[in-house]
Amino acid sequence: MSERSTTIKKLWISIGILVLLSPLGIILPALFGAGGAWGEWGIEEIEKLTGFVPEGMKRLAGIWKAPLPGYAVPGQGRGIATSGLGYLLTGIIGVALTAAAAYLLAKLLARRDRQQGKD
Amino acid sequence: MHIPDGYLGPATYGSMFGLVLPFWAAASRKVNRTLQAKQAPYLAIGAAFSFVIMLFNIPVIGGTTGHATGATLIAILIGPWAATISLSVALVIQALLFGDGGITAIGANCFNMAVAGCFTGYGVYRLLSARSDPSGRRRWIAAAAAAYISLNISAVLTATELGIQPLLEHTVDGQPLYAPYPLEVALPAMALEHLLLFGFVEAAVTALVVRYFQRNEPGMLA
Numbered sequence: 649m650s651e652r653s654t655t656i657k658k659l660w661i662s663i664g665i666l667v668l669l670s671p672l673g674i675i676l677p678a679l680f681g682a683g684g685a686w687g688e689w690g691i692e693e694i695e696k697l698t699g700f701v702p703e704g705m706k707r708l709a710g711i712w713k714a715p716l717p718g719y720a721v722p723g724q725g726r727g728i729a730t731s732g733l734g735y736l737l738t739g740i741i742g743v744a745l746t747a748a749a750a751y752l753l754a755k756l757l758a759r760r761d762r763q764q765g766k767d
Numbered sequence: 768m769h770i771p772d773g774y775l776g777p778a779t780y781g782s783m784f785g786l787v788l789p790f791w792a793a794a795s796r797k798v799n800r801t802l803q804a805k806q807a808p809y810l811a812i813g814a815a816f817s818f819v820i821m822l823f824n825i826p827v828i829g830g831t832t833g834h835a836t837g838a839t840l841i842a843i844l845i846g847p848w849a850a851t852i853s854l855s856v857a858l859v860i861q862a863l864l865f866g867d868g869g870i871t872a873i874g875a876n877c878f879n880m881a882v883a884g885c886f887t888g889y890g891v892y893r894l895l896s897a898r899s900d901p902s903g904r905r906r907w908i909a910a911a912a913a914a915y916i917s918l919n920i921s922a923v924l925t926a927t928e929l930g931i932q933p934l935l936e937h938t939v940d941g942q943p944l945y946a947p948y949p950l951e952v953a954l955p956a957m958a959l960e961h962l963l964l965f966g967f968v969e970a971a972v973t974a975l976v977v978r979y980f981q982r983n984e985p986g987m988l989a
Binding site for chain 2: 652655656659660663666667669670672673674676677679680681682683684685686687688691694698700702703704705706707708709710711712713714715716717718719735738739741742743745746747748749750751753754755757758759
């Protein structure tokens with residue numbers, strides 16, 4: 649096996665390990681009583697924080713219906729174990745799709761390069 | 768740091784698309800000219816790494832959460848243009864599939880975290896590590912400092928875009944139409960948590976991986 653493909657394999661394995669550990673990213677905040685990120689509140693939270701929902705926000709907030717909102721499987725339970733599992737599953741899907749999309753884009757860009765080189 | 772839909776008014780999110788588009792076009796051209804087909808896996812690994820590192824929400828006890836982005840690390844390893852594409856792909860998938868960041872805010876989020884994150888991180892790293900030994904201590908220290916500065920710049924940009932909303936977009940009686948907190952609230956809130964915690968996490972992750980490459984794959988840092 650060439651040195652380059654060994655490197656690439658090692659990097660993919662590292663990413664796999666990170667994915668398996670990723671439920672920590674939802675379990676630890678729950679354990680430490682931390683909420684979401686600053687400035688990423690939902691409509692209800694905004695109303696609780698400020699006493700009203702800004703008009704424009706009300707209009708725009710629901711403009712896009714993501715299929716797996718909040719890295720959760722639709723209809724999953726609210727327990728910490730279930731959330732962790734949903735986070736893991738959606739994380740696997742997300743990483744796989746991200747890698748595939750970036751790979752295809754890179755191949756596409758690189759191929760255009762070869763065609764231009766022939767001209 | 769992922770701005771949701773409804774937080775930025777059309778003038779801001781439109782401008783942010785306008786800002787990010789030329790960078791995407793230039794990045795495509797640059798990568799097109801320099802990338803060989805066999806290097807495509809590195810772009811994919813960069814995007815996957817960025818996606819997964821952003822899953823690690825770090826809690827501020829009893830407060831908010833934040834995360835690293837990997838922008839500086841990826842820019843050091845594959846260059847700022849390819850890294851911009853990698854991070855943008857991760858951010859677009861996060862918005863479309865998981866509602867993490869709004870679709871109207873894709874321009875803003877990609878500018879803040881991908882473009883600004885990758886280029887400031889890469890620039891500071893190059894500046895601090897200039898003429899240093901690739902296997903030396905200055906390299907990973909430069910990487911850590913660059914990562915810290917880069918994440919904080921992304922955070923300050925995000926806070927600024929959110930904080931100017933009440934000024935730009937309000938009803939006739941002054942009620943905010945989008946993100947409701949003014950700059951004097953948004954800026955310290957976001958800057959402090961990134962200066963005190965998340966920036967150090969980004970720095971540690973970046974320095975650790977750069978150290979790994981120094982020891983095991985020095986060719987990647989040449």
